[in-house]
Amino acid sequence: MALTPRLSGQVAARAHHSGAARFVKRVAPFFAIGEVSGGPLLIASLIALVLVNSPLGAGYERIWDTDLRFSYGGEIIAMPLAEWVNDALMPLFFLIIGTEVKREFSKGSLSSVKTAVLPVAGAIGGLVVPIGIYLAFNLGKPTQHGWGVVAAMDTAFSLAIVAMFTSRLPPAVRAVLLAFAAIDDVFGLLVIAIAYTETLSVAFLLLAAAGYVGILVLLRLGWVASIAYVLLGCAVWIGVLGSGVHPTIAGVAIGLLLPTSSRLSEQRFVERVQRPVERLRRAQHVATTADDDAAAERGRDEAQSQLGYIHEMAAATDEPAERLVRILTPWVSYLVLPLFALSNVRIHLSAELIGESLRSPLALGIVTGLVIGKPVGFFAATWAAAAIGAARLPEGVTWRMIVGIGAVAGIGFTISLFIAELAFARSPGTEIAALAILSASLIAGLFGYLTLWSATAAAGGHDQVAAATE
Template sequence: MALSPRLSGKVAARAHHSRAAGLLKRAAPFFAIGEVSGGPLLIAALIALILVNSPFGSSWERLWDTELRFSYGARAIALPLAEWVNDALMPLFFLIIGTEVKREFSKGSLSTLRTAVLPVAGAIGGLVVPIGIYVAFNMGTDTQHGWGVVAAMDTAFSLAIVAMFTARLPGAVRSVLLAFAAIDDVFGLLVIAVAYTDSVDWVFLLVAAAGYAGILLLLRLGWVAAIGYVLLGVSIWVGVLGSGVHPTIAGVAIGLLLPTTSRLSEERFAQRVQRPVERLRAAQARAERSDDEAETEQQRERAQSELGYIHEMAAATDEPAERLVRTLTPWVSYLVLPLFALSNVRIHLSGELIAEALHSPLALGIVAGLVIGKPVGFFAATWIATLIGAARLPEGVTWRMIVGIGGVAGIGFTISLFIAELAFQGAEGTEIAAFGILIASVLSAVFGYAVLWSAATPATRAED
């Protein structure tokens, strides 16, 4: 997540003339359009906290509990608005995550086996150690089954913090964090599918599998039109939703399918459009010289035909994965994630809640699992993997940066709140868990930022 070079330079220049611009430069990564950004999510979470704890809190919660029903004949599906956000919109966020991680593993800084092993090992450590800490706090209690709350991280917030050091940290830091986040989130979704799914409807699961096979077939045939992929993607979502498994896993699964190479190289593009460009110029010239209206119209139509060919050839140079991420990212950053926060953050702050959380194994297990377990697990697992020669650090990445990545990985928001809703059916347990997630996220953000700041290279005069 980073600003474009031109926009970054523009913001840096303004900072010389305005203190406010300097502050905006630091905040800009949280609102970057080109990547999934955490700024709108943070603002929405704060708004939700204020509204829930205001005199309008009960009305606000009833709004999101309002049932939205769709029916066709005897078949119907009815869910509260909050669940529609979780089930219908959040898969788009995980579609981006699945796509991004495939790009990193196929052609990014994690494309070699040993660099790819690094985030995989880290994700395993970042899963096992936090769960172990949580279970140690909650062993033998009614909240023991909530161990999945510490299984995953919040990608948007963690990437936003790393983006604050774009010019001062190696690009591989973001790649490692992104891969770790994607694998960590997949583990979290598998936890949802295995531990918090009461029953599975195999008929619907077969529908999802058929849709997945259909997309594979279209890719094999070189199918270009988007409508086929969209319809099959919807069938996968419907199948996963109807099966009882959380539909966000459908987003990751589809994202892993998207091609990360273009259908046409730039060199081949230049060769193929050379003659159409010449014909376009000739048609335009004849249309301008002609006094015959019919001939002029014919030449204009011929020029439009050549333009259509050139446009399609240009589109073929674009990677499907990159194009999808570019299209969805603004919607996810500024609509999907804020709606998730507005509908799911329901923490009623009070002295009683804080006192109860301080003595609750549930809250303490969540805070210790995320704040301590994530960085310790990630660091220990990656260190062991490099020690035995199975993995290596990407170029420019230091062990201090690895600790920083593990630190921001403790920011648990989206998936953690998801799992808290599933694990604790009672409002009290969910609220204590959400409060623990909030505290852990703040502490992890501060710790991760501090470590990355200490590991970053000093800013140059031009960047100050």
Template sequence: MTARAHHSPAASAFLHKIEPFFAGSEVTGGPLLIATIIALLFTNSPWSGGFERFWDTPLTIGFGAREVTHTLAEWIDHALLPLFFVIVGADVKREMVLGPLAHWRTAAFPLAGAIGGMLVPVALYLAVASGTPAAPGWGSVITTDTAFGLALIALFATRLPAGLRALMLAFAAVDDVGGLLVIAFAYSDTIDPRGVAAAVVGLGGIIGLRRLGWISTVPYVLLAVAVWGGVLESGIHATIAGVLIGLTVPVAPRLDQARFAERVQPRVDAFRRAHDAAERTDDAEEESQLRKRAEERLGYLHEMASATREASSRLIEVLTPWVNYVVLPLFALSNVRIHFSADLIDMIGSPLVLGVVAGLVVGKPLGFLGFTWLASRLGLAQRPDHVTWRMVIGVGALAGIGFTISLFIAGLAFGGGEMREAASLGVLVASLLAAGIGYVILRSCAEPRQRAEAPSEG
């Protein structure tokens, strides 16, 4: 890579810029963007009918006399998308316990922004669309697309303070939970209390095992499935199960470094003695026994080293590649259905499209900035260290990227047909505008690349 960068600096600079969209240990937006483009191409091609019929294929899962039938697209929404929200929940908890949002006033800052980022967009949407057939689509301006927002912030890597990413993450998480609650109570016909009870029992089981210090992952996985199944059965959208499960994941390691050193040192000495004795002996049977003893000590050391890592980091590390390259792209392929036509283009000036664009592009940053400023003036909240008000405006602009859940809510509000496509078009236009505005603002806030990448002295 170094040689390639030396011989092709232009290509290296380009790859360096787009890398946060496709690689790294965090949720990225590149694969989601590519899948969206592919979905738009297929939807507007001669193969659109077959493409959409494929995602609408019914799939039945049964156990005994109980059967559940959903289309492939719905199974992706209900069964795969919650994995993304497990990451969101676990990451937010880590930032609020160990990261820049650990202080209550700092944590209150994105909470205040999220409240404003939901109320103001809805008010703007209804100001435009109230009294029209577009009114039920107000929920589509509530949520923020976490993947795209974090990917755009990651473009600047070390050139922006770490607290900015934590701010965006916490805001988006609260925002998403608000959107999921709206789905549960505004766009769900009925809520089955038996499903809610099953989810509560599963969640209680996870918390109980944590308090008992249970280590094996199998019971946790089974209980997490029970929580997901209960939420799904209740009629509440299953993605909220992902957030709840993520919030239960421990952020503190089972073994701190001091205890690790105390416990491991005798086993290291025992491993060294067994290894040296195996090297010296000429007896094959004795050598085999000594090496087996050394391997046992090595296994213990590996287990102890694993105990020094927090469970949330391990979980995020395991799930992130699947979410980046499977879950989010499949969601886009199955949910993005915008048929560009003269009739649809004519709807750009309709209350539906204008309401979505006004809510996301104007309402999100206005609500985020207004409520955080007010909370700060009242002494209820505090900006994370090194985060300026201009950066806050940039995060508010990125909050207008309302892609994933916004498209989902548009489908719930309007079903299929022209209204859903118009709402999806509004979400797409608003997301592009919000991304561009947010990028320009954050770029103006970022340190020059040379200064940010210069090695520190001493």
């Protein structure tokens, strides 16, 4: 899914006679327009790291800490720019995640019960084991409450690494990773909602619930116009934000509502547009051949009317969930996630910070929990579920690929940084946690890449043996 088949073929052909094209083929999944990609996020993270540690660092951070205010009557909403990015833009990222996981569970590779159980079991293992490892280092210490940092993974980076093997891995690998990521991130968001929410406003929660029910009612009625859904979605976001729960929950919740089937099948579309196409042909003929200007005008009007009908019928064949993902993905990949990195990556690198991190149980708990806890927890839980017959591997997926999925799940960036900010509130622990998250992400990304590479090599070898014996 990272590249269209035609573009993938073009890149592969160029790679035969161009070293640069071979490099582009490798990095293209990190900048794919068709899905949430990690390349812009990585570049923005590096830029932020350089700026924060440059002479411009203090001024750069002040920009993101500047309040942006909105007022209406006597009501004033004021938050730093960085918080606006986290609270107003990041829910769009999680809207995509919620939407895509619903598609996979409703009609994708995880639509059967046993294949759906697999990522659910993995997500439970990928949550319990890393938290247990983190607490083994930090239980009874002031950093104990930061256990949520190892609860979630970075979907953009992990999907980008899997996409590097898109032509050599079965599609179900991406589906399992996506489902695992979505469930894992929901767990992470629940951790935020439960463990890091200090106050809870019932009135705002009721507003969010009312907006959510409103969306359900409109879907039940078959309402088509999008403006009503946008307004109700904003009501859900405002309600969740005002309640004290992190508003990214709103994005996932709304994404899970979007229909994954079209209002009109392709067969029904063909049946319904046959007559309008004939009318369009006749109207166009009248518009171009009539001697009477009035008749020609009527012909043009009739042609536009039939085109409008055909356009609406064509739009009805599009899945709402797929259409939303298609619209939002470029904005999320190239604007939302880079802004998140630019506003949240604030690691002041120094010998003192590195030395303190190497001795810190906080850093050790984060790195060990993400790099070791995630793959071990994911593999152990999925293997146990398969062993008792509750789950099965999707077609073409091997246990080595499962280890690779668990490994890239150790890339804990977006949600981990979110939770670190909440848990340590820009105290010295925030920088130690951020450096540990960055280090763990690099190690887990390399481990995941090598594991998936070896899995594809092994699968290729098996295919060659099978072909030779036929």
